[in-house]
Amino acid sequence: MAEAFMKPTVILAMTMGLAVSARTVVAQDTERPERGREGVTAPSGGAGSRWGGPGGGQQPWLPPLWTALDANGDGVIDADEIARAPESLKKLDRNRDGRLTMDEAMSPRPGGMRGPGGQGFEAGGPQGQRPDGSRGNERFAPTTRADGTLDLAMLWSQGRAVGTGPVRFSHPPMRLEDIERITPYGLMVGGHVCPIDHGYFYPRPLTPGQPHFDVMSPADGHIVMISHRTQLTGSTEQQRDYDDYALHIEHSATFYTFYDLLTQLDPAIAQQLDDATRDRFARRQMGPPIHVRIPVKAGQVVGKVGGRSLDIAVINTEVKLPGFLTPRLYGHYAWRVHVVDPFDYFDEPLRSPLLKLNTRKVDPPFGKIDYDIDGRLVGNWFREGSGGYPGDGRDPRGYWMGHLAFAYHHVEPSVVIVSVGDFGGQPRQFAVKGNGPDPAKVSAKDGIVKYELVYAPVNSSGEPIELPPHMRGVQGVLLAQVLENRKLTMEVFPGKTAAAVTGFTTGAETYER
Numbered sequence: 001m002a003e004a005f006m007k008p009t010v011i012l013a014m015t016m017g018l019a020v021s022a023r024t025v026v027a028q029d030t031e032r033p034e035r036g037r038e039g040v041t042a043p044s045g046g047a048g049s050r051w052g053g054p055g056g057g058q059q060p061w062l063p064p065l066w067t068a069l070d071a072n073g074d075g076v077i078d079a080d081e082i083a084r085a086p087e088s089l090k091k092l093d094r095n096r097d098g099r100l101t102m103d104e105a106m107s108p109r110p111g112g113m114r115g116p117g118g119q120g121f122e123a124g125g126p127q128g129q130r131p132d133g134s135r136g137n138e139r140f141a142p143t144t145r146a147d148g149t150l151d152l153a154m155l156w157s158q159g160r161a162v163g164t165g166p167v168r169f170s171h172p173p174m175r176l177e178d179i180e181r182i183t184p185y186g187l188m189v190g191g192h193v194c195p196i197d198h199g200y201f202y203p204r205p206l207t208p209g210q211p212h213f214d215v216m217s218p219a220d221g222h223i224v225m226i227s228h229r230t231q232l233t234g235s236t237e238q239q240r241d242y243d244d245y246a247l248h249i250e251h252s253a254t255f256y257t258f259y260d261l262l263t264q265l266d267p268a269i270a271q272q273l274d275d276a277t278r279d280r281f282a283r284r285q286m287g288p289p290i291h292v293r294i295p296v297k298a299g300q301v302v303g304k305v306g307g308r309s310l311d312i313a314v315i316n317t318e319v320k321l322p323g324f325l326t327p328r329l330y331g332h333y334a335w336r337v338h339v340v341d342p343f344d345y346f347d348e349p350l351r352s353p354l355l356k357l358n359t360r361k362v363d364p365p366f367g368k369i370d371y372d373i374d375g376r377l378v379g380n381w382f383r384e385g386s387g388g389y390p391g392d393g394r395d396p397r398g399y400w401m402g403h404l405a406f407a408y409h410h411v412e413p414s415v416v417i418v419s420v421g422d423f424g425g426q427p428r429q430f431a432v433k434g435n436g437p438d439p440a441k442v443s444a445k446d447g448i449v450k451y452e453l454v455y456a457p458v459n460s461s462g463e464p465i466e467l468p469p470h471m472r473g474v475q476g477v478l479l480a481q482v483l484e485n486r487k488l489t490m491e492v493f494p495g496k497t498a499a500a501v502t503g504f505t506t507g508a509e510t511y512e513r
Contacts, residue, residue, distance in 0.1 A: 218257055224249070255318075368408075382402055382512060433474060
């Protein structure tokens with residue numbers, strides 16, 4: 001056993017060699033190189049991003065040798081993972097003979113190292129697919145257009161999408177009687193500094209022993225990508241055990257539904273996955289998303305949800321949201337420029353009862369995430385040099401530290417919200433005293449503007465909040481000055497009031513978009 005499971009330094013050298021050999025057949029998106037914290041970084045694309053979709057990233061196929069060492073799936077083999085390398089490699093020893101064969105270490109995809117049908121990774125056609133329609137963990141590099149938007153039909157459907165245009169939704173994501181409330185796009189909370197690109201269907205409380213609620217496809221289509229989360233890095237959420245699934249459902253080459261936080265896949269879906277994938281899911285081993293092509297019908301149950309929300313986004317690539325001025329700053333998250341309102345695709349008699357469950361009562365009913373106006377303060381900003389979105393993964397405090405947004409409450413859009421990734425070292429969200437000045441009206445001619453930050457008067461359901469005494473009053477001050485060429489100077493002063501802040505200090509930083 002000692003000879004088979006070598007020293008970590010030798011293992012790393014082998015792993016990088018194998019990973020680079022896999023990388024050479026991937027058409028790389030070199031426009032925005034990935035960053036990783038100290039350690040060895042995956043050869044392309046970060047596994048720590050969220051599923052390649054609303055909330056996700058895309059990475060090339062990586063050998064099991066890499067994924068075994070990268071225990072937390074963040075695309076980096078850090079010092080702790082290097083130290084645990086011998087123990088991690090034992091998990092690849094499928095026949096328990098104390099040795100690793102090339103087959104166990106590499107587990108090549110169908111068609112060999114050149115990709116499906118011997119065509120190489122860039123091949124996007126149907127050749128080489130398995131009888132169940134899946135392609136395992138094969139990766140196709142994202143196709144980025146000149147404006148920074150993505151070819152999602154290639155990124156998610158691997159070039160096999162059928163048809164164009166939106167479809168009508170004949171079924172809700174969950175049965176109406178199972179839904180307690182619906183929360184729209186645009187929430188800003190914790191590390192979600194920029195308005196969130198998905199909404200939430202909250203199920204009714206479960207009684208002890210009650211089975212989880214069904215999740216259904218809203219229209220005919222194909223499940224084209226499945227992800228399994230067993231741990232979450234780079235998050236402000238409290239630590240918990242994860243066993244969540246995310247699905248991308250293609251309805252056409254330009255229209256997709258995204259679901260996240262499913263507690264299980266429906267057996268009819270799971271049985272169409274290959275044995276290795278089902279085994280990985282059963283063992284709760286973190287790994288990259290898998291590409292499949294599983295047909296589903298409108299109303300077909302695809303999984304379960306319970307105990308927390310079903311996250312949902314609808315993506316229509318024929319729509320480009322005007323409030324994202326520079327899509328390239330969002331890298332492989334640039335699909336968010338195509339996020340659309342699901343209520344636009346529900347017909348009566350289904351639409352009205354869903355709207356009654358929705359906490360937002362103004363148009364657009366499912367909220368808004370794009371607020372950029374050229375030359376104005378409103379919208380998303382990123383600390384200069386931080387890499388845009390998601391940001392600098394090397395910052396141990398979180399990728400969101402360089403994020404900044406001036407927007408509006410997702411349920412009560414009359415309320416101005418200032419969302420700061422680095423407010424004394426923590427991501428925080430505030431309303432502003434006097435609810436102004438309106439960031440949509442602030443421009444360079446206004447010079448330095450001053451916001452006194454207070455807690456929002458309503459919660460995420462739009463209900464008034466009775467704040468405890470220590471949370472009342474001004475929590476700090478933010479200074480902002482819009483500059484030319486889509487630049488901004490910003491500085492926060494936690495714990496200060498307006499009278500105590502007279503101007504920028506050496507702590508002021510430049511943001512861009």
